[in-house]
Amino acid sequence: MGKPTLKQILDALKNQVLIGKSYLDLAKGLLQADPVILQTAPTFFGLTMDGSLELAQMAVARLYDRTSGAVTVQKMLRQAALEISSFQRGTKQEVSEAIANSEKVVVELEPVLASIRQRRNEWLAHLDPQTVADPTALAAQAKLTIPDLERAFRETEEMLVKLSCFYDGTVGDLEFIGGDDYETALDWIRLAKCTSIENYEQKFGVGTWTGPRPKDCSRREFDVL
DSSP, X not given: OOOOOHHHHHHHHHHHHHHHHHHHHHHHHHHTSOHHHHTTSHHHHHHHHHHHHHHHHHHHHHHTOOSTTOOOHHHHHHHHHHTGGGOOSSOHHHHHHHHHHHHHHHHHTHHHHHHHHHHIIIIISSOOHHHHHOHHHXXXXXXXXXXXXXXXXXXXXXXXXXXXXXXXXXXXXXXXTTTTTHHHHHHHHHXXXXXXXXXXXXXXXXXXXXXXXXXXXXXXXXXXX
């Protein structure tokens, strides 16, 4: 079997960043959403948030996997160093500096990567007996925050985009067109919930609805439906 080219490796890694970052953005968006909207389908939204956070972590784990032979950021940097002459843009010194700077970023990210690696090995990819016996121990030992994940994706994206630009002139942020379309879905749920409340109060009287209301339920919005 043939080995992947540097171009194929860069593209595969950028795709992992794109997917992982999108999962993280989705989770963040739902965490900030109106709780009343989320309560319309608590199981669905709860699983979506948790699953998105787990998939974001797994994307980072794949990017920096230590499995022998796996395509990773580290392997890409080693191959790039061997193929500096194949880069179409920038001088050899500029490419060498970009590779060296990227290697420093990987080292500086290690505390975050170590936490993700432990979470992957003891819960996300495998069920470690000790973690099953004491799930809280993993959270304490492998601390990880959303800003940590944001940093991992941001800094990885920056190095991949820069090296891709040097390699073949590819530029641009890694993002899906319509990556925030979940906001549209949430807004339609909000409008439907507000309409349902309005219809209830039209039938039984204003003020008879005693349950929670979504934010921004205004009659003007219903008039345009």
